Amino acid sequence: MRSGDRPRRRVAVVGGGFAGLAAGVALADRGHEVVVLEAKRRLGGRAYSFRDAATGVVVDNGQHAMMGCYTHALAFLDRIGAADRVVRQRDLRVEMHGAYRGAASVAAVPAPAPLHVAGALLHYRHLTGLERASALAAGLRVLAMRRRRDPFLARATVAELLAKLGQSPNACRVFWNPVAVSTCNETPQRAAAGPFVEVLARAFFGTRADAQFVFPRVGLSELYTGLAQEHIALRGGRVEIGAQASVLEIDDGRVSAVRLRDGRRVAVDACIVTSPPEATRALLPRAIAERAPWCHLTALGASPIVSVHLWYDRPVLGTDFAGLIGTTTQFAFDRTRMCGTPVEGGGSQVSAVLSAAHEEERWDVERVASVVESDLRAVFPAARTARVLRAVVVKEKHATISCTPEAERLRPGAETPLDNLFLAGDWTATGLPPTIEGAVLSGDRAAALASARVEGMASMTEAADETLQSAALASVGGR
Ligand SMILES: Cc1cc2nc3c(=O)[nH]c(=O)nc-3n(C[C@H](O)[C@H](O)[C@H](O)COP(=O)(O)OP(=O)(O)OC[C@H]3O[C@@H](n4cnc5c(N)ncnc54)[C@H](O)[C@@H]3O)c2cc1C
Secondary structure, eight states, X not given: OOGGGSOOOEEEEEOOSHHHHHHHHHHHHTTOEEEEEOSSSSSOTXXXXXXXXXXXXXXXXXXXXXXXXXXXXXXXXXXXXXXXXEEEOSSOEEEEEETTTEEEEEEOOSSSTTHHHHHHHHTOTTSOHHHHHHHHHHHHHHHHHHHTTOHHHHHOBHHHHHHHTTOOHHHIIIIIHHHHHHHHSSOTTTSBHHHHHHHHHHHHSSOTGGGXXXXXXXXXXXXXXXXXXXXXXXXXXXXXXXOOEEEXXXXXXXXXXXXXXXXXXXXXXXXXXXXOHHHHHHTSOHHHHTSTTGGGGGGOOEEEEEEEEEEESSOOSSSSXXXXXXXXXXXXXXXXXXXXXXXXXXXXXEEEEEESOTTGGGSOHHHHHHHHHHHHHHHOHHHHHOOEEEEEEEEEEEEEEOOOHHHHHHOOOSBOSSTTEEEOSTTSSOSSOSSHHHHHHHHHHHHHHHHHHHTTXXXXXXXXXHHHHHHHHHHHHHO
């Protein structure tokens, strides 16, 4: 059936972040009347940019990195016409710098996948010869564990997994932990092994392109929010900002309308909620909110990310981005090299990231900035003589849920006990850590289910599978 032949149904989407906009775009493409309701006066949720008042430069709330294996996110960007707003590495290459160790790279070698990543590990000079072989063997073992759905992966933390795989403290410090903290936004002692292994498998044991890093070349808000909004509007839908949903009206086990804080009522055929866990629970009448799965949503903890944007009077990193070993700062990105972010007089703008920043989030901003500046001086010789012109610290206390094994057991799926209510968001059960890819995947999945529901299709699961498969195929074909 062509989308034009279908009855036009109204689906409301609560939340205008990656998940909500991806769901809205997918539904609009299927010919439904989409109403995206975003509480804030801007779109983008936890992935947005703003103009720094002093320099006039657009900076992100925090540097976001994607990878080639983000098939749903990249397909979404393609679909809204944002493909040229990202820059893709030619091949996997990450420089890791330590104050007393110098620099060594994890860089793909010219060999067919997945040997390109095996070669990268075998040449990584921060590991001893024995550690390189052991890391490679560990990679193969986790793949086998994933394939046979080993229950250990569902209950273990990353640290427990690495101990089981016999990884040395040095291998954890210079390789495994930086990968785990940056992908899961949680410490290895707390992060769940399952989503971590999923990222390893998809990024490093897939195609060559899967392992490449992909970065926005524009501010995050410019990357996707306006284009997604236009895409939806062109197909007869609308995206409203400053439209906070306050309660879902429920009749006979179905959502009949979304009541807004400003008193308006939006009647719906189906609803997708993508707001964070607590906000989602707050939308439900009390009697329902106290039942499963809703009552578990309060138990999904939060993990912070602290970002520091620094303006230097000269280039200091000497590379697009780098990982730091043995410092509070974990990764630093030269935004001027990567995206041409201007700094007067030939200077550079560097964005530093502190993931799982449980402690640093409580520091005052002066202390955070000063520790990051001193980390960069310790690791990058050019930073020692450079002058810092300006520092902006952004603390995201609820950057993501705390992706622990306990949280993995509680993250709800897209379907709910209410017939036409579906959940999406990076915090729902995607099998992935809470990331852009998880958010978009969940939005696509919820859209497929809601679409099937309003079209009265017999098998919702079949339809969801069909849509997810075609999204994945479109993304593969697009590369
Ligand atoms: C600093 C930082 C760095 C990050 N780095 C990376 C990275 O490098 N790579 C990566 O993949 N991911 C990264 N992430 C995670 C990524 O940003 C998130 O996974 C993604 O943005 C989540 O999107 P979402 O749509 O699920 O949720 P959100 O972006 O939180 O969207 C939910 C929306 O719902 C709205 N809302 C809430 N309540 C209501 C209501 N009652 N009515 C209407 N609207 C409501 C909110 O305002 C919000 O806009 C990072 C996150 C942060 C904070």
